[in-house]
Amino acid sequence: MELSFGEMMVIVLAIVVLFGPDKIPEIARGLGQGIRKMKGAMEDVKSEIMKDTDNPISDIKKEIDKVKKAAQEYDPTEKIKQELDLKKQLLENNKSSDELINESKEKINQLNDDYNGPVSR
The missing domain is CATH 1.20.5 (Single alpha-helices involved in coiled-coils or other helix-helix interfaces)
Incomplete structure (x- = not known):
């Protein structure tokens, strides 16, 4: 989605008119905090997915260790x-x-x- 310079100016003008120049820094801070929270939530989801995908690998490693141990005992x-x-x-x-x-x-x-x-x- 591409916005031209004119479209961005209309959006900025609408925000200034709707909320006033005093509220803009407060809104920007709120948006920044919201974006940070969403990034944190995405990292949590990524780490959960990685844990779930790591389990089969660890099971395979356990089986390999069992075979190695059996080979050493033989x-x-x-x-x-x-x-x-x-x-x-x-x-x-x-x-x-x-x-x-x-x-x-x-x-x-x-x-x-x-x-x-x-x-x-």
Whole structure:
């Protein structure tokens, strides 16, 4: 919306006639305060919107932290240690190599079935 110089002069003249020259500074102060309050209200609305949009991001960050923690707690050497202990026990029981291999495979498969690694959504 563009106002020409003549239109602005008519508006100023109408304000002076309607309110008088004594009231103009008071009206200007009131308008300034109103504009400041509206800007403050707009900032409050912006901050509320930013809080609402920030929540999904923080949820994603929490999920990433959970996955990182699970990855740090996972120890792949634990399976190897269990396999070696199993082989050691089987050797101590004097079983044949075929029996040892079959039992080891069964135990390894059981360990693999029990593992529930990090789940992505």
